[in-house]
Amino acid sequence: MKSRYFRRLDPLIYLGILGVFLTLGWNIIGMEVQQASKVEVYVDGDLKHVYNLQMDQRFIDVDTNLGGIKLELKDNQVRVVTSNSPLKLIVKQGWAKYPGDTLIGIPDRAVVKIVGKGREDDVDFILR
Structure with a gap:
């Protein structure tokens, strides 16, 4: 009751x-939905290259520990076309097109990350 x-x-x-x-x-x-604008390529944890996304097709070679990877930029997207790693997991991840998307190659020690157009005053966190 x-x-x-x-x-x-x-x-x-x-x-x-x-x-x-x-x-x-x-x-x-x-x-707000961020627009993808750039691709950052990290090798061994260090930022090596920054490329603008574009509509035209473009291929870029990036040197890594295993010999390198080949990036394809097209239609404001990026993917890894070839890799010298044994399992080629970074190639199988496909296209990255949204800000925050990452392609990770463990044996290559390579990370390909999409960065968006955000406000300059955006801060995720501050660690002290």
């Missing part, structure tokens, strides 16, 4: 839950 106290508070609880979901939905709708 339910008490009267909970029956009176039920509409307030439902309104509170509805308010939380409306606030979350409003924030999601207002989020």
